[in-house]
Amino acid sequence: MDKLKRVLSGQDGNSDNMDILEAANQASTLAWGTRVKAFIACFVLGLILSVLGSCLLWVPGVGLALFAVLYTLGNICSLASTMFLMGPVKQLKRMFAKERALATAIMLICLVLTLCAAFWWKNNVLALLFCVLQFLAFAWYGLSYIPFARDAIIKLFSLCM
Numbered sequence: 001m002d003k004l005k006r007v008l009s010g011q012d013g014n015s016d017n018m019d020i021l022e023a024a025n026q027a028s029t030l031a032w033g034t035r036v037k038a039f040i041a042c043f044v045l046g047l048i049l050s051v052l053g054s055c056l057l058w059v060p061g062v063g064l065a066l067f068a069v070l071y072t073l074g075n076i077c078s079l080a081s082t083m084f085l086m087g088p089v090k091q092l093k094r095m096f097a098k099e100r101a102l103a104t105a106i107m108l109i110c111l112v113l114t115l116c117a118a119f120w121w122k123n124n125v126l127a128l129l130f131c132v133l134q135f136l137a138f139a140w141y142g143l144s145y146i147p148f149a150r151d152a153i154i155k156l157f158s159l160c161m
Contacts (some may be wrong), residue, residue, distance in 0.1 A: 004157035035084045042081035050074030068118030068127050072111050075138055079107075100144045 030038065030105025057063050083091045095104045110133045117126035143149040 046077030103141040110134040
């Protein structure tokens with residue numbers, strides 16, 4: 001009966017193509033376990049790159065450039081790791097949502113400025129400042145995913161001051 005419906009609707013020759021497209025679609029989606037493993041691998045790679053960059057900061061001559069590149073790549077890997085959990089389009093939409101847009105913008109600007117300070121301006125102090133700002137913006141961005149975490153941090157700092 002299904003074959004008759006396909007023939008009458010003009011899809012008789014496309015049944016093999018539909019199976020191929022469905023198989024390709026199913027093969028391109030990741031199972032939840034695979035997503036979690038990819039998230040962990042990408043996040044750990046980002047963490048390793050950031051720590052390695054911090055260790056190489058003290059190498060004379062090329063240390064600043066290595067630090068800036070590895071630390072920035074580490075943050076990009078850590079940020080990209082969350083795309084495995086929710087998908088790239090959804091992640092980008094959430095990154096630029098109202099509550100995260102400022103932190104995202106500061107983080108991306110600091111990523112670029114870190115590399116500019118290391119390569120073009122060759123200014124160690126600015127590169128370190130932008131890395132610190134990068135870290136703080138990334139932390140603030142990450143806290144936005146935890147309910148009431150930002151409010152708790154603000155209250156904590158208001159109590160300290």
